[in-house]
C-alpha cells in the first residue's frame with residue numbers, strides 16, 4: 001500500500017528536492033514551483049520531509065472539487081488530537097468552501113473518527129485544495145516545524161534545504177557565520193547530527209539570547225564577534241559554512257554589504273575542509289555574485305529562490 005503526500009517547499013529548490021527524494025527511492029511528481037506530489041511505501045512523519053513547509057496526506061484527487069471522493073481511506077488512523085477543522089485553498093491562498101462540501105467532510109470525519117469539529121484552535125486540519133495546475137485534492141495536514149521563530153530567523157524547512165545543498169553529513173563541523181537568532185544552528189543540531197557547531201554573532205543583544213538557548217548542547221559554541229575577525233583569529237576548519245549575512249530584516253546592521261560579503265568570503269575560503277562547502281544567501285544578488293567572483297571560489301550551484309516572499313540568491317561555493 002502506498003501513501004501520497006502533497007508538499008510545499010521554498011520555490012527555486014525544485015532540482016534539489018527531486019534529487020533528494022529520488023535518491024531516497026521516493027516517487028515524485030513535480031506539479032508546480034515549490035509544490036510536488038510524493039509517494040511513499042509507508043506513512044511518513046514530518047521529520048522525514050524536514051525541508052517541506054507543509055505536508056498534506058492526500059486521500060483523493062480529481063480535476064475539480066465536486067469530483068473529489070470525500071471519504072476517508074480504511075487505512076486512515078485518527079491522530080491524537082480531538083478537534084478538527086476544514087480549510088480550503090486555491091493555489092496557496094485560503095478560499096471559501098461551499099456549505100455542502102463542508103457538511104459532507106464534517107459528517108464523514110465525525111462518523112469515522114472520534115474527532116470533534118471545531119473551527120477554532122483545531123488539532124488537525126482537513127484540506128480541500130485546488131492548485132494552479134488544476135489538480136484538486138482532499139487530505140489532512142501533518143504538523144510541521146512547530147518551533148516559534150523570531151522575525152528574520154531562517155525557518156527549519158529552508159535551513160534543511162541549505163544543509164542538503166551543502167552536502168552536510170553526520171559528524172560534520174559546521175559554522176553558522178551570521179547566527180542572528182540561531183535558526184540555522186537550531187536545524188543543524190536537531191536534524192543533521194553535527195559533531196560541532198560554532199555560532200558567530202556580532203550583536204550583543206542577540207548573543208545574550210543565543211547563549212542560554214544553546215547552553216545545554218555540548219556541541220554548540222556561541223562566539224560574540226565580528227565573523228571576519230573571528231575567522232582571522234581562530235584555528236580549525238569546517239565541513240560546511242552556512243552564511244546568512246545581513247539582508248532583508250537585518251540590512252540596516254551594516255554599511256557596505258558588498259564589502260562585508262567580500263571580506264567574509266576571502267577569510268572563510270581558507271577555513272573550509274577539503275571537499276567542504278560554503279552556502280551563502282542574500283537578496284542582494286549583485287553584491288553576493290561580486291563577492292563570490294572576487295573570492296576565486298568555484299560556484300558549484302546557483303539557485304534563485306523565494307524565501308519569505310523575497311527573491312534570494314543562494315550560492316554553493318567550494319575551493320576544489
Ligand SMILES: C[S@@+](CC[C@H](N)C(=O)[O-])C[C@H]1O[C@@H](n2cnc3c(N)ncnc32)[C@H](O)[C@@H]1O
Nearest residue numbers: 153154178180181182183202226227244245246
Ligand atoms: C540575516 S541575519 C541572520 C539570521 C539567522 N540566520 C537566523 O536564522 O536568525 C544576519 C545576522 O548577522 C549579524 N551580523 C552582521 N554583521 C556581522 C558580522 N560582521 N559578524 C557577525 N555577525 C554579523 C547581524 O547582527 C544579524 O543578526
